[in-house]
Amino acid sequence: MKATIERATLLKALSHVQSVVERRNTIPILSNVLLEASADGGVKLMATDLDLQIVETIGAAVDTPGAITVPAHTLFDIARKLSEGSQVQLTAAEGKMLIVAGRARFNLQTLPRDDFPVIAEGELPTRFELPAETLKQIIDKTRFAISTEETRYYLNGIFLHVSDDATPVLKAAATDGHRLARVTVPRPDGAEGMPDVIIPRKCVAELRKLLDEVDGSVEVSLSPTKIRFGMGAAILTSKLIDGTFPDYSRVIPTGNDKLLKIDPRSFEDGVDRVATIASEKTRAVKMALERDKITLSVTSPENGTAAEEVSGDYTSLPFEIGFNARYLLDILGQIEGDTVEIHLADAAAPTLIRENDKAPALYVLMPMRV
Known part of the structure; x- marks a missing residue:
């Protein structure tokens, strides 16, 4: 593969995807970001920790389409330190990736794209849109109450469910047993009959970072086991916590x-x-x-x-x-x-x-x- 990308564009996308990558990994490929250049002039960046996956597509001048994986944090650090306004040329061949920007040259070890794991979403029958501002409000007003106790894993996230009160609503709740936070918003079209889901803490944190750059609405698609947030160029997919959230209304x-x-x-x-x-x-x-x-x-x-x-x-x-x-x-x-x-x-x-x-x-x- 061979592509040329503006440094600012590459850096912004890498800052989103590299934060999903864990610093310590027993599986080497999970430390990498997948770069996929397509003939129509886009480069797709993808990172995962097997529970959470982010895909972001950016514009680029693609000479040779192809795909390769390189260490995510290293590539991010390189992009961060390159001079502003530079054009970054990425060329992958024979197990190496050459990065050229101005007078700087880097050669990174790569791993084949075929080894890169992708979260299979399966069917996501429930689909609705939420304004980015509403989603921010839901997260900001509840996430401080998410439990960090691993033994009560079903409290390690935000519980999202619909309810028919006087009017149909969507409720988000988080608790650690000492405090409870709940936000109620009008139920969006398409959310009726939605399964009760618990969105993991890490997914909530990554989603919140991405929302700062989103105007308009976020497309939410979910099943009982997976959830996907579509934010224009970025798509965040996460497994949901497999557990039963307690009946918090009693407290x-x-x-x-x-x-x-x-x-x-x-x-x-x-x-x-x-x-x-x-x-x-x-x-x-x-x-x-x-x-x-x-x-x-x-x-x-x-x-x-x-x-x-x-x-x-x-x-x-x-x-x-x-x-x-x-x-x-x-x-x-x-x-x-x-x-x-x-x-x-x-x-x-x-x-x-x-x-x-x-x-x-x-x-x-x-x-x-x-």
């Missing part, structure tokens, strides 16, 4: 009768300040609620104590409750409005946090003993 409290309304920014800043002295082990911040006044405090055996008063709208009986400061900050960081509603029951019951009852996102946080 969303409905009878929490104590309501605190507060400015999320001043609350977030106050929690952040007092949490400065919290030790890694405890990370607990105590909230003492009185009429229109909340006292945030942290007691750390190693570091001492901290306290700060924050004003808020609270008219119920005084009581105290503790939360993990990091979890609370993660949730408050997602609140965009001027007020946040915190629905409390008692010091041991789950707490509901949301902007208001019309907001698409809703959060549940388990309290800590303090």
Whole structure:
């Protein structure tokens, strides 16, 4: 194969595909990116870790069509260090790839394209489109709650399902057992009858990176085992987590009768300040609620104590409750409005946090003993 590609075009595509490639691989070909030049003047780049696969097509001047695989991270580093505006000529022959750009020349070892594994998608019967902005919102407002505990592998992703509430909706949820995040959006056309799916954490991270460069809509196609996101020149395909997501609706409290309304920014800043002295082990911040006044405090055996008063709208009986400061900050960081509603029951019951009852996102946080 022989093709010439502009450096900026090659670098952008490589930055997308190389991040799917794991740094350590027992199977050598998984460290490589597949480059496939076609006669019509396009080069297809493809990378996989056997669970996740990305394909991106870029424009190029193709002299000789063909396909070869080269080490992904090495090629990316080379493209990164080449001078701006240069034309990169790729020539593959006899187990080597020659890269020429200006006065720079590199010769890389290659592996044959026939050995490169491709994820077989099979039938993807459910197809719908989601605006890129909606997909970004779904990811940003839920992914911080994805569990990293490998033993509960079915929580290692975002759960996507449709539901017939008052109107048909698409819901995305993530939980690690300590907190829950859920976003509800109108059900897109074509999503009716869709199977419940769990999108793995790595797929979510790669998808989010790609979405920054997408205007318009993303084409989503899925089956019970695979999902594919079409974003113009880039296509991301992933296996889904084979497991059953717990019935999270049971932990969303409905009878929490104590309501605190507060400015999320001043609350977030106050929690952040007092949490400065919290030790890694405890990370607990105590909230003492009185009429229109909340006292945030942290007691750390190693570091001492901290306290700060924050004003808020609270008219119920005084009581105290503790939360993990990091979890609370993660949730408050997602609140965009001027007020946040915190629905409390008692010091041991789950707490509901949301902007208001019309907001698409809703959060549940388990309290800590303090």
